[in-house]
Amino acid sequence: MKLTKEQSKEIKDLQSQVNKTKRVTSPDLEKVLYEAIPVLDHGFIRVIDYMGNDNSIVQAARVSYGKGTKKVSTDSGLIKYLMRHWHSTPFEMCEIKYHVKLPIFIARQWIRHRTANVNEYSARYSILDKEFYLPKNEHLAAQSLSNRQGRGEVLKGEQAEKVLKILKGDAERTYENYESMLNEKYDGSRINENQAGLARELARMNLTLNTYTQWYWKTDLLNLMNFLRLRADHHAQYEIRAYADVMLDTLKKWVPTTYDAFMDYRVGGTEVSSKGKIVLQKLINGEKTSIEDSGLSKREWNELMESFGLKEYIVD
Amino acid sequence: MKLTKEQSKEIKDLQSQVNKTKRVTSPDLEKVLYEAIPVLDHGFIRVIDYMGNDNSIVQAARVSYGKGTKKVSTDSGLIKYLMRHWHSTPFEMCEIKYHVKLPIFIARQWIRHRTANVNEYSARYSILDKEFYLPKNEHLAAQSLSNRQGRGEVLKGEQAEKVLKILKGDAERTYENYESMLNEKYDGSRINENQAGLARELARMNLTLNTYTQWYWKTDLLNLMNFLRLRADHHAQYEIRAYADVMLDTLKKWVPTTYDAFMDYRVGGTEVSSKGKIVLQKLINGEKTSIEDSGLSKREWNELMESFGLKEYIVD
């Protein structure tokens, strides 16, 4: 990711402001405010604004439960309690706004999370930058043979080179043709002064899905955690996980107590079905159990054993 | 509205904090932050937190439209443009959180606006305060005879006194019976040490709908304006309008440019149907027109004339 001089200056200016406020603040998050944290080859994430901190969650919960909550001795205990019992509304009381630069095919995955506010750069209105995502060699994974939605081994040698060459070549050619149809260069200069250009809203259709776009994305803490739970997971596509990992770090800086509870109960936790509960219960009580008795499919049985680190029970 | 000593001290403490932030601020709103602004006899509205200001809307719009928007000369011009053309997403980039104390029957009207986050005081968990709304004499309106959803003349003399006596008497009696069933006073002291009390989640059903509750209510600027457009309108019930009017004032302090555009295009503006447009067009062109020609119902015709201040065209 390279910022233009103009962008770097703007960020520096924003960061140098010192405003006074009576609102609660999150000092660790303030330190990285506006910073363009690099993701992938040309992308970034910037925290632009936020509202509330761990204390706001506690405060909201205490409004809900009234005098009763005074008995819970610590704020951290209360936040853990809320997380464990899936209380949702106190976490909705905090809000965060990101500026994200990301490839279009990742933007399409991201936007499926609907409970957020979005302002995306409009290619109807302006010309897109000449920037597209090219995976690093170690991310050029083959299609998994066992899992239709997964990656297998990394491609190597000639095949890898060929793939990269295709991606680079096609992105460059389609972008050049985009400019040619627009009759305009990215910097706004006309190519052929004597003719019109194709409408931007049409020309954009020639770009490939690894072209970068950008948006402001604003959501509340509850929905941010729902997003991160899915997208920082190892089942998520590497490219969106790269963004989620950076966001996890901003979550930690913003609401450290909530972050800890989130990692324990959500990210590191697991669900067990009613049938699965009986299997675990029998194992603990030293009773005999098997896939056949359990009513679980083989796949389900293995997922259960794996999530509890019980490798010796996994069957082929 | 009387605050307890404890509450007054808490507000003073919150207001005396001076935190440093790199976030944008809204200086006029900061001045009233945490303040309990009185509404009705025991209610209040407090702004607890906010995110963004007029500048955030401009910034979001400029991300969407890219280099193109540089041509719009002023921020205020851009905000007016966005409002006029019903652009919604830039206004979603700002967020505000209120603490509201309000009668339950008003809370039930308010909650119909679903795109907001709410933490309400739980009467399952804690005992409600002994506070209920009693209208002032000038708000004791009779049922309108022409409009099923409206108010007519103000009740007077004996009838007004009788109504107030009923409201006060019933609220007090049902609250005392609430305590009696709970076997507990509001301050937590037991009434009869030798017996249990009815569960709070049940006892609350005996309270009248003018009992006060409270909540944290958080929404984005777009949805706040949707709320205010309906609830600060003269068709809205007086009691919710009293809250909306105070919130309008906080809107002005928070985002003054947006406030102006909102008042011009939304609050002071009107819609005209395709048939209504033809009527106005004919009037401007000095052509003849009448209800019969127009295809409008009498009610619709009169609503149109009234909204354009054309009283001489109103028909009986």
Place this chain on the structure above:
Amino acid sequence: MKLTKEQSKEIKDLQSQVNKTKRVTSPDLEKVLYEAIPVLDHGFIRVIDYMGNDNSIVQAARVSYGKGTKKVSTDSGLIKYLMRHWHSTPFEMCEIKYHVKLPIFIARQWIRHRTANVNEYSARYSILDKEFYLPKNEHLAAQSLSNRQGRGEVLKGEQAEKVLKILKGDAERTYENYESMLNEKYDGSRINENQAGLARELARMNLTLNTYTQWYWKTDLLNLMNFLRLRADHHAQYEIRAYADVMLDTLKKWVPTTYDAFMDYRVGGTEVSSKGKIVLQKLINGEKTSIEDSGLSKREWNELMESFGLKEYIVD
């Protein structure tokens, strides 16, 4: 619950219609369509309309996954897979609409689920029925002493009688005063011909929270299950659970395969935190473990043991 003759006739008429459609249907749900299923003393639930069935979920999933899903052998296997892996969007493709009559204090709890569409009877516009909820003796529970949000033993003898007398007496008196202030009886007849009545939007504030209201409530299958998961749970207040139980039954008639998966993975399932996973793993492997080692609080430890039926590990 007593229906008026008029209502009974209307329901009978609706049920006797036989329309032809090319849409998918749910034969078992059709059988109870429009039926007023009684809940509590005066409440009911009616299924008014629905869209989709189990097959619609499968169909939507197959659009998402394309040719790949053909390998999943059965529809029921696919639905179980979707439920287990928290796939949400296919379940959003079905929709259901209920007509519900319920006490106001339960309506206030219910409405906290925001992702639904609601049309409630307006007491600004019309007069509410003289019907209020009075619990049966066996539901007159005392406040739990250990759990602030729960019920303890059932009240008995004189105390129970006293509570019921209060609830009945206060509801009747406040309703009569409601009519008196309105200067109108429920049937629309004027009480005193020579004077106006208080506006309906004001008079309603005198009613107690056990007064019945009614609404149309429409939601998609995913959000219905979210609602039922919380409200058919034994932690839910009995009065809302009574509605949720009836709705669970309509869920079974509507989408039987989804119902089975829901009961197994959601209702009967449980979550385990990352710390809890280690505890269970140690127990299965026969290793020593204790609250102290586990990092769990006593409360958390006991909740874990209870949810796996491991009573011998529960500590005081």
Place this chain on the structure above:
Amino acid sequence: MKLTKEQSKEIKDLQSQVNKTKRVTSPDLEKVLYEAIPVLDHGFIRVIDYMGNDNSIVQAARVSYGKGTKKVSTDSGLIKYLMRHWHSTPFEMCEIKYHVKLPIFIARQWIRHRTANVNEYSARYSILDKEFYLPKNEHLAAQSLSNRQGRGEVLKGEQAEKVLKILKGDAERTYENYESMLNEKYDGSRINENQAGLARELARMNLTLNTYTQWYWKTDLLNLMNFLRLRADHHAQYEIRAYADVMLDTLKKWVPTTYDAFMDYRVGGTEVSSKGKIVLQKLINGEKTSIEDSGLSKREWNELMESFGLKEYIVD
């Protein structure tokens, strides 16, 4: 749009079913249920399911307003009233589900309407069809010079040919390279048996934005009208308008009374700001007025005059 034999047969089968239901139906919509209505060169819209009809809106409104609404003489009068006064909840009681095939760059515009449920074909999981949008000659518009978000004259002759050649050439080449990287043809056959293919979730990034995707899209009637109001408008991009126009037609078949009110009050209607109202009022009263007096910008003044067909007042 060409359907495969398989698809045509499936549609015919679905259309030939005759199910009995007690639900309300919409006979005209039933006639086109499941039909693939062509849009653009390879796209289509199919109505897959629906819930409710005009009558459901009336029914919901009558629940809200109780006995009062009996006075409104006709259903059509009630629906017009609801539309005119922006009552939203009764329109939310109807739901519709579409199957849409559309180019990705249009899907990205469409998805900005968030209050809908979506199941999109997953290119992580399956291979996309070799189909991409190529505009007809008459839609190859130049960029508007006056309006950054608009289209100007149609490109002609050589320039048009060149654009079409680019679009076709780039789409074909990038698709072939997509297959090559996947090491797989669309029909599932391996290209080179001795090597793996790039993961689908990666290979898709090489496709251009005019590639077709498809989804199930489900929304309620209120949000459908919000969508159509924006997307069937002449400011909308032609390609999405082509879809909106077909959907307008399904709206008419589904809820004909609502359709009429929608066309009159929303599509054909306009908003007037408070300043604009004064201008029109003066014109009607024969008073002098001008841009300068009005407080309107030139742009705003002209928009106002244009929307009322007052061309003689438009200024340069």
